[in-house]
Amino acid sequence: MTDQHPIAVLGGGSFGTAIANLLAENGQHVLHWMRDPQQAEAIRQNRENPRYLKGIKIHSGVEPLTDLAAALKACDLVFVALPSSALRQVLQPVSGLLSGKLLVSTIKGIEAKSFLLMSQILEDIAPDARIGVLSGPNLAREVAEHALTASVVASEDDDLCQQVQAALHGRTFRVYASADRFGVELGGALKNVYAIIAGMAAAMGMGENTKSMLITRALAEMTRFAVKLGANPMTFLGLAGVGDLIVTCSSAKSRNYQVGFALGEGLSLKEAVERLGEVAEGVNTIKVLKSKAEELDVYMPLVAGLHAIVFEGRTLDQVIGALMNAEPKTDVDFIPTTGF
Ligand SMILES: NC(=O)c1ccc[n+]([C@@H]2O[C@H](COP(=O)([O-])OP(=O)(O)OC[C@H]3O[C@@H](n4cnc5c(N)ncnc54)[C@H](O)[C@@H]3O)[C@@H](O)[C@H]2O)c1
Ligand SMILES: O=P(O)(O)OC[C@H](O)CO
Known part of the structure; x- marks a missing residue:
């Protein structure tokens, strides 16, 4: 038509x-x-x-x-x-x-x-x-x-x-x-932050296991946050949720990933953004998301870790150590227990 x-x-x-x-x-x-x-x-x-x-x-x-x-x-x-x-x-x-x-x-x-x-x-x-x-x-x-x-x-x-x-x-x-306009749109905004983390991990030479862990835990984290805001978690299993998360966390063509890669190479946030010269929406989303997660009392260790590196002067090693040593959690939060 x-x-x-x-x-x-x-x-x-x-x-x-x-x-x-x-x-x-x-x-x-x-x-x-x-x-x-x-x-x-x-x-x-x-x-x-x-x-x-x-x-x-x-x-x-x-x-x-x-x-x-x-x-x-x-x-x-x-x-x-x-x-x-x-x-x-x-x-x-x-x-x-x-x-x-x-x-x-x-x-x-x-x-x-x-x-x-x-x-x-x-x-x-x-x-x-x-x-x-x-x-x-x-x-x-x-x-x-x-x-x-x-x-x-x-x-x-x-x-x-x-x-x-x-x-x-x-x-x-x-x-x-x-x-589900809200869920689709929220997925697109949240994944940018995790792409920055994935870019950092790539710059540090981390392996495929690490990438997979990051993407999967990012999905858990963003879904937990979205549910707290009243969104439907199933939307995050679609193209605009996990689909967009995978591409943005896997591709050096992503500008958010590029910012993360530059941070992982040791550039400051300002230098990373200047080197990019295009929009990387995740940069502004980190602070907003961290404070909203605190307000809503949602556990978002990856967001908190990235915030600590970028805005609180913590080193990558300190944050990775804290993340890996954190109390073990449940794999999937939203498994329906009835209807199967
Ligand atoms: N590039 C992608 O792959 C992609 C894919 C899907 C969604 N998006 C989203 O699309 C949005 C735009 O991203 P983009 O990739 O096209 O950005 P970009 O960095 O490629 O370009 C930004 C454009 O906006 C213009 N601009 C900046 N400030 C302006 C203003 N005040 N008034 C008018 N124009 C202004 C710039 O001149 C430039 O033309 C972002 O939210 C991004 O997340 C991007
Ligand atoms: O280049 P990015 O990181 O803004 O990502 C572009 C698109 O959002 C990917 O779907």
């Missing part, structure tokens, strides 16, 4: 560019909003976004533009691929144009002051909009290079899910639907 209207993608970084290209390859006319006029002009001229997706040809159906109001007025379906730190600042001033729109956040972050997820911020800014999220194991470069990929669109609004599936589903990109 081809939408009558163009589709807007907000954000000129790697994921916005990858999503814009996918939509255009599916026959959609895409208005790709970015703040940088030079970047928009370069894409218009050269059909490439060299800073964020070097070497990827941008489809002729993608129209880069810097007039946000024009993009929003022309489109009903809007994908939002901005850094979490920019969301309010970009969309609050144009909130009057968002009423009735289908707003789909691809942002994997948490607002520090409020602990709101990005689709909750969209609700706050645009109470009359229809809201969804897109999340899953979706490294932008691999999406753009047509690696076979699956994602999840999540919303209480079934029609929104169907419209997103119709627009994005293609030869190399498969979109599953979920009604």
